[in-house]
Amino acid sequence: MAGGRMQLELSRVVQGRSRLGVLKGLGRTGQHSLEVPGCLLYTHFGTVPHLTQDTLHTLRNLPSVTQVTLSNIAEHQEVLEEFKDGFRKFAGLHDTVVYCSLHDPATLCPTGYTTNKTVSVWGSGGRIELTVAKFMALQKTVQPDWYQSMADGETWQNSTSRKRVRKSVDRTLAHLDECLLVHQKSQELDGVEVFGVVEGGDILEERVRSARETAKRPVAGFCLDGLQTASMDQRLRTQLITAVNKELPEDKPRLLQGVGRPDEVLACVEAGVDLFESFFPFQVTERGCALCFSFDISPDPERAGRAPPEVLELSEEKDAAGDTKQNGDLNHDDQTQMTSFEINLKDKRYQDDFRPLVEGCGCYCCKNHQRAYLHHLLVTNELLAGVLLMIHNTSHYHGFFSALREALAKDKLDLLKTRVLRAGAQQMEREEQDG
Amino acid sequence: MASLARRALSVASPLTLRIVAECPVTKARVCDLILPHCTVNTPVFMPVGTQGTLKGITVDQLEDLGCQICLGNTYHLGMRPGPDLIEKANDLHGFMNWKRNLLTDSGGFQMVSLVELSEVTEEGVKFKSPYDGKEILLSPEKSISIQNSLGSDIMMQLDDVVSSTVTGPRVEEAMHRSVRWLDRCIAANKNPHKQNLFAIIQGGLNSKLRKACLDEMTKRDVPGFAIGGLSGGEEKDDFWRMVTLSTDHLPREKPRYLMGVGYAVDLVVCVALGCDMFDCVFPTRTARFGSALVPWGSLQVKQKQYAKDFQPIDPDCQCPTCKRHSRAYLHALFKSDTAAMHHVTIHNISYQLTLMRSVRQSIMEGRFPEFIQSFMKRMFPSRDQYPSWTVDALASVNITLQ
Numbered sequence: 001m002a003g004g005r006m007q008l009e010l011s012r013v014v015q016g017r018s019r020l021g022v023l024k025g026l027g028r029t030g031q032h033s034l035e036v037p038g039c040l041l042y043t044h045f046g047t048v049p050h051l052t053q054d055t056l057h058t059l060r061n062l063p064s065v066t067q068v069t070l071s072n073i074a075e076h077q078e079v080l081e082e083f084k085d086g087f088r089k090f091a092g093l094h095d096t097v098v099y100c101s102l103h104d105p106a107t108l109c110p111t112g113y114t115t116n117k118t119v120s121v122w123g124s125g126g127r128i129e130l131t132v133a134k135f136m137a138l139q140k141t142v143q144p145d146w147y148q149s150m151a152d153g154e155t156w157q158n159s160t161s162r163k164r165v166r167k168s169v170d171r172t173l174a175h176l177d178e179c180l181l182v183h184q185k186s187q188e189l190d191g192v193e194v195f196g197v198v199e200g201g202d203i204l205e206e207r208v209r210s211a212r213e214t215a216k217r218p219v220a221g222f223c224l225d226g227l228q229t230a231s232m233d234q235r236l237r238t239q240l241i242t243a244v245n246k247e248l249p250e251d252k253p254r255l256l257q258g259v260g261r262p263d264e265v266l267a268c269v270e271a272g273v274d275l276f277e278s279f280f281p282f283q284v285t286e287r288g289c290a291l292c293f294s295f296d297i298s299p300d301p302e303r304a305g306r307a308p309p310e311v312l313e314l315s316e317e318k319d320a321a322g323d324t325k326q327n328g329d330l331n332h333d334d335q336t337q338m339t340s341f342e343i344n345l346k347d348k349r350y351q352d353d354f355r356p357l358v359e360g361c362g363c364y365c366c367k368n369h370q371r372a373y374l375h376h377l378l379v380t381n382e383l384l385a386g387v388l389l390m391i392h393n394t395s396h397y398h399g400f401f402s403a404l405r406e407a408l409a410k411d412k413l414d415l416l417k418t419r420v421l422r423a424g425a426q427q428m429e430r431e432e433q434d435g
Numbered sequence: 436m437a438s439l440a441r442r443a444l445s446v447a448s449p450l451t452l453r454i455v456a457e458c459p460v461t462k463a464r465v466c467d468l469i470l471p472h473c474t475v476n477t478p479v480f481m482p483v484g485t486q487g488t489l490k491g492i493t494v495d496q497l498e499d500l501g502c503q504i505c506l507g508n509t510y511h512l513g514m515r516p517g518p519d520l521i522e523k524a525n526d527l528h529g530f531m532n533w534k535r536n537l538l539t540d541s542g543g544f545q546m547v548s549l550v551e552l553s554e555v556t557e558e559g560v561k562f563k564s565p566y567d568g569k570e571i572l573l574s575p576e577k578s579i580s581i582q583n584s585l586g587s588d589i590m591m592q593l594d595d596v597v598s599s600t601v602t603g604p605r606v607e608e609a610m611h612r613s614v615r616w617l618d619r620c621i622a623a624n625k626n627p628h629k630q631n632l633f634a635i636i637q638g639g640l641n642s643k644l645r646k647a648c649l650d651e652m653t654k655r656d657v658p659g660f661a662i663g664g665l666s667g668g669e670e671k672d673d674f675w676r677m678v679t680l681s682t683d684h685l686p687r688e689k690p691r692y693l694m695g696v697g698y699a700v701d702l703v704v705c706v707a708l709g710c711d712m713f714d715c716v717f718p719t720r721t722a723r724f725g726s727a728l729v730p731w732g733s734l735q736v737k738q739k740q741y742a743k744d745f746q747p748i749d750p751d752c753q754c755p756t757c758k759r760h761s762r763a764y765l766h767a768l769f770k771s772d773t774a775a776m777h778h779v780t781i782h783n784i785s786y787q788l789t790l791m792r793s794v795r796q797s798i799m800e801g802r803f804p805e806f807i808q809s810f811m812k813r814m815f816p817s818r819d820q821y822p823s824w825t826v827d828a829l830a831s832v833n834i835t836l837q
Contacts, residue, residue, distance in 0.1 A: 044768075044771040044772040044774075045767060045768055045770075045771040045772065046764075047768060047771070047772050047774045047775075048774075049772055049773070049774070050491075050772070050773055050774055050777070051774055052496075052755065052756070052774055052777050052778055052781065053755060053759060054493075054495070054496055054499070054755055055493060055496070055777075058495075072771050075770075076767050078743075079742055079743050079763055079767065082743050083743075083745060083763070090761075090763070090764055091764055092759040092760050092761075092764060123770070124770035124771070125770075351516065351520065352520055352523060354523070354524060364493070364495075368493075368494070368495075368532050369532060370524070372516070372520065372524060372530075373487075373524070373530055373531065373532075375516075376486075376487065376515065376516045376530075377486075377488060379515060379516075380486045380511075380515055382486055382488045382490070382491075383488075383490050383491035383773060383776065383777070384488040384489075384490070384491055384492070384493070386491075386773060387491055387493065387777070388493075
């Protein structure tokens with residue numbers, strides 16, 4: 001198979017499961033690398049939401065891999081075909097690795113449109129049906145450095161039957177085999193990596209079957225699908241991922257789709273996941289919120305035993321606003337619900353709060369603006385709110401991943417979990433109670 | 436000796452105008468307008484950042500584009516977040532973190548154009564707040580008080596605004612009242628050493644009334660004058676005559692601000708007629724609809740014809756958008772993300788500021804008349820498509836369009 005040079009170099013495996021390392025040999029020239037655990041740079045059609053180059057580049061240490069999705073791209077196939085030189089050039093992306101996924105992780109697709117031979121994506125003009133042939137034609141036109149093979153992951157709803165789950169595993173494997181056939185024959189895809197997709201809904205045996213079978217194929221790594229935030233609670237997710245990872249080769253990366261909340265990320269890293277999609281900061285931005293959870297694991301004797309200020313603030317806000325989630329209800333349809341890792345800047349209390357979003361955050365927003373200003377922008381529906389929040393939330397989220405890697409390197413994962421989860425503690429308690 | 440005297444005065448004044456060059460053919464001039472936060476090079480186009488933000492553009496981006504002064508809106512900011520909060524935030528500069536100059540208008544125009552049931556009396560303008568239905572009175576004193584809290588470098592008087600399409604005694608009444616309100620504004624200004632109060636010449640489309648207004652207002656010692664009551668849907672033939680009448684009777688050594696003008700052709704012609712400063716929401720507003728301003732008019736990026744057009748908006752443009760992105764990419768991006776709007780906004784602001792810089796350069800180099808000729812040629816397909824008002828207006832300042 002005309003594969004690339006992607007190689008996972010693990011430097012540590014903590015407690016037999018959490019992995020720390022570097023994914024090397026990325027991109028056509030193999031020059032790029034991505035630290036794991038890590039996340040990809042989430043974009044809409046090659047653009048980080050709300051940001052132009054200037055605003056994007058106020059951020060340091062952006063991931064070297066940019067995620068684009070066929071749900072954004074498919075409707076522009078003709079244009080890209082005429083352009084000929086691939087999506088990276090078309091979008092004005094320089095010096096980045098382009099990873100192409102099927103769906104946009106921030107939006108759940110309508111269900112019921114998948115067939116044995118097709119999956120559907122939703123563009124601005126409506127539904128676009130993809131056969132493997134069309135899917136691969138798109139890949140040849142997009143010319144990513146790496147893509148996931150076509151998959152049927154429509155198993156995230158509670159009511160998915162066993163039969164349906166089995167079908168999704170079968171179809172996904174069939175699609176993978178067909179994709180690989182076309183891939184091997186395509187010169188345009190020489191050097192491009194393919195990830196297989198592990199399905200199986202919430203059924204352990206199907207998950208194991210899917211993992212085993214996918215691992216037999218010559219893929220560079222694995223996407224774990226159907227485990228999206230809205231689809232199941234973390235306990236089940238951890239169980240399934242752990243079982244799946246047992247079947248997958250240790251030296252190939254595992255990318256978990258559709259999971260982005262900090263507490264979930266931590267749990268999934270502990271279950272052996274390497275890569276995540278960074279759509280969560282975007283969702284937080286869209287609801288006018290700013291990430292503020294602490295991930296500080298620096299040794300500071302004064303801090304030990306004292307809750308960081310943001311946590312106190314969050315508790316106050318929760319008490320004032322009532323529960324952010326209904327008891328016992330996972331609310332599958334609404335990924336837009338506020339979490340306890342963020343503050344809602346539309347709240348009146350920020351009207352005259354002249355502090356930065358997060359004290360000590362070095363991002364452009366926190367260095368230049370105050371909560372009161374963000375509050376004003378949100379109340380008046382100004383576009384700049386999205387720009388500034390996206391900058392901060394992206395910065396904060398990537399800072400979290402950086403801290404996560406540091407924690408794994410220094411055996412401080414427990415400390416990090418305490419910091420991060422203290423904010424979400426009440427939330428998780430409720431989830432555990434509901435089983 | 437005269438310049439020494441002027442310099443001595445300028446120590447106390449928060450505005451100094453230095454005339455750098457004057458066009459020997461037209462009434463155009465190039466000036467350096469020294470304001471508290473930085474010097475503004477005129478002729479200048481001032482982008483409008485209504486609610487303390489320039490529609491998706493950060494202050495850094497605005498600075499990088501070379502913007503030296505932009506607008507904030509007293510009516511909107513007076514409503515939300517309100518003058519008290521902005522004062523606490525170290526005035527509007529502090530609140531938005533804009534380090535260069537700000538100009539605030541009085542709120543008068545919004546009063547009339549936006550709100551229902553506004554009633555004008557000698558006291559001020561009474562209206563119903565759109566946010567809580569309460570009755571509010573915007574008087575000259577109140578407007579200046581808000582603007583004092585906003586801390587803008589240039590403040591506008593509250594004027595009795597009447598639509599340019601209105602005729603009859605109302606126009607005269609408004610003109611006289613504007614003079615009286617100017618005096619009340621001057622008296623109410625708490626910060627004459629930090630904030631410049633500009634008068635606004637009214638009088639509608641009536642030369643006699645305009646002249647009377649000019650005579651009266653120029654008796655007041657204000658640091659600058661705006662030409663108001665135009666750019667509201669009146670005939671262009673009337674418009675330019677009022678502009679040139681105004682600049683004929685405004686003092687040479689004070690800046691002339693033509694309010695609400697921003698179309699490229701209008702800018703070039705009105706510079707020739709002697710105006711220094713301009714503002715308009717058009718370039719930034721139209722950007723959000725995908726309309727990109729170019730030397731030959733405008734380009735609707737969202738139209739199908741650009742889906743496969745792989746050039747930048749303007750191949751000669753040096754703005755960040757044109758240096759990196761194609762029409763085709765922007766066309767597609769409009770379907771996926773708000774950033775498409777920001778790209779076009781940046782381009783449009785760049786276009787406006789670059790245009791003014793080119794105008795300025797040509798005046799300084801004594802070739803403004805030639806500039807006008809090639810500008811018009813680029814903008815219109817042929818000579819007979821030149822709007823007749825531009826031909827007449829430019830003829831009045833010795834330019835015969837070829």
